[in-house]
Amino acid sequence: MKRKRIRRGPVLFLLTIVIGILVYIFYTEFRPTVIFGLRDDYARAIPFQKVPVGLRSLKAEDCGSCHQEIYKEWKTSIHAHAYDDPFFQAYWNKDKHVFVCLNCHAPLENQQPMLIQDIPNDRVERATQIPNYRYEKGFEREGVTCAACHVRDGVIHGPFGDSVAPHPTKFDPAFRTTQMCHRCHSVVSGPFQFYNGGPCGTYTEYEGEFFMKEKGLICQSCHMPKVTRPVAKGGPIRHGRRHLWRGGHDPEMIKRAIAVHVVADPPQPVPGERVDFTLTLINAGAGHKIPTGDPDRHFSVEFVILDGEGNIVEHQAETMGRWILWQPVILEVYDNRLLPLASRDYQFDYDLPERATDWKVQVKIRYHILTDGQHEMLRESYGLTGNDPYVFTIYERDFPLNETLSVALDAQSTDPRLGCAKPADANTVG
Ligand code: HEC
Ligand code: HEC
Ligand code: HEC
Ligand code: HEC
Ligand code: HEC
Secondary structure, three states, X not given: OOOOOOOHHHHHHHHHHHHHXXXXXXXXXXXXXXXXXXXXXXXXXXXXXXXXXXXXXXXXXXXXXXXXXXXXXXXXXXXXXXXXXXXXXXXXXXXXXXXXXXXXXXXXXXXXXXXXXXXXXXXXXXXEXXXXXXXXXXXXXXXXXXXXXXXXXXXXXXXXXXXXXXXOEEEOHHHHOOHHHHHHHOOOOOOOEEOOOOOOOHHHHHXXXXXXXXXXXXXXXXXXXXXXXXXXXXXXXXEEEOXXXXXXXXXXXXXXXXXXXXXXXXXXXXOOOEEEEEEEEEEOOOOOOEOOOOOOOEEEEEEEEEOOOOOEEEEEEEEXXXXXXXXXXXXXXXXXXXXXXXXXXXXXXXXXXXXXXXXEEEEEEEEEOOOHHHHHHHHHHOOOOOOOOOXXXXXXXXXXXXXXXXXXXXXXXXXXXXXXXXXXXXXXXX
């Protein structure tokens, strides 16, 4: 009997088509197009707010005519630039201007040109939209504006119960809790997204930290330093908070998060000897993991050996952050970020050559908002222009590789900049 031979070509062809269709269905029906999942609160804009009686508009500048200092502080903060931030704009281009980003980066309905009616199956790219006739042109440029946090139902909400103001006010206990930050700073994962706590899960990292709660530290303790002053022009002096929200865009703030200490063995090396360095990096000042927030953020720890002429003869670099596989599903493979008060040792060994008389080791810690690769991609394909810094050197120190090394190492503890571990910074926490 003759066996019928199966012809390979058509079978392979069919198989390719079937796989292609499955992949297409997976990407269009199951895998979300954005890197996070939806939650009821931020799936929608903060509902439309009318102007409170007694005020001209909801514009921050108008609030600023009476709340001058708060307005000036807010203006310098990243909240005021959450929409025009060039990194946001570039990534938003990449995501084809999908509406959902605005719900945190320009969160009030008054700031959004389109009204969302329905989000079928939570697929944001298929949302049905109609023009928002109450949209105030240009208001989106204020990003996270005053009214996004303070105005509800035509009333200004705040932390006091006894204001005498030209606008209606209401005491709201949430202002002195982390509740104020939850909506936008606890971005959750969606289907087929396996993060270690959400892409911008700062809130979840803090929640797990009993230490912060025991000490009574809330987000505002570190990100909105205490101040005593009139809160409005001509008003009484009160205890309030500065509207600064410094974070990853401010090298001074990042410096506050870390403490660094370097030791060497032997502490007084001579040419021909092997030296072992240990750098201890401590999360001494943040109430959550460092780095936190945006999954692109990372630290790098570098050791560089420089010869007498300043040429690099050896270089070692390590990174601290999250390693995420973005395709075909989002999978966080590894997370070596530091929890509050946790520390990590970085080792570096070097055999000093005989001729190394006035050589040095340079120790450097840098904070990266993006990787060089992503920065390049955003510039080439998504309209990132300008030269906004995206890498900050937050610790840099040269140590001599000779018998004076021990003196340089001892001097670390008296260095006012960083030196040994010191708990956060006494003047901003509280
Ligand atoms: C014409 C001046 C003026 C304007 C404009 C103004 N305020 Fe006020 N606001 C005041 C005064 C005065 C107080 C009370 C100060 C006090 O008692 O210490 C106040 C109080 C507040 C409080 C504290 C409320 C509480 O009881 O906790 C908040 C919050 C506030 N304003 C926010 C805003 C915002 C947001 C805007 C803009 C949408 C705004 N204000 C516009 C004058 C103004
Ligand atoms: C309505 C949404 C919203 C709320 C509410 C909100 N934030 Fe933010 N926050 C943002 C967005 C969006 C960014 C990122 C802006 C950017 O980088 O483009 C941000 C950035 C930050 C940063 C990083 C600054 C930097 O330099 O990278 C800090 C710190 C911060 N917020 C603290 C807070 C704290 C504390 C609260 C609560 C009191 C709070 N935020 C409430 C939306 C919000
Ligand atoms: C991300 C949310 C957020 C934004 C945006 C915001 N505030 Fe506040 N505001 C707060 C919080 C939280 C407090 C409570 C601080 C405290 O505990 O005293 C506060 C307090 C206040 C107070 C009372 C005084 C004080 O220091 O407590 C005033 C007045 C005020 N804000 C005005 C403004 C104005 C004006 C703007 C815009 C220029 C603005 N806020 C933007 C969150 C915000
Ligand atoms: C004990 C002080 C402290 C507390 C409490 C704290 N933070 Fe921070 N936070 C810091 C320091 C210091 C940094 C700078 C280090 C960094 O960016 O990794 C920072 C950075 C950040 C950033 C910027 C990340 C980036 O690179 O853009 C965000 C967002 C943030 N914090 C949000 C929060 C929120 C939300 C809370 C409350 C759940 C909170 N923080 C509580 C100290 C604190
Ligand atoms: C639920 C609130 C929320 C939504 C929705 C959201 N973001 Fe953000 N985004 C944040 C917060 C909070 C931060 C600050 C985290 C930090 O500082 O590390 C941030 C930071 C960023 C940053 C880093 C900015 C910088 O200067 O480095 C980019 C880029 C960004 N978001 C893009 C987007 C895009 C694109 C979308 C829509 C696909 C989006 N975001 C949707 C809350 C949100």
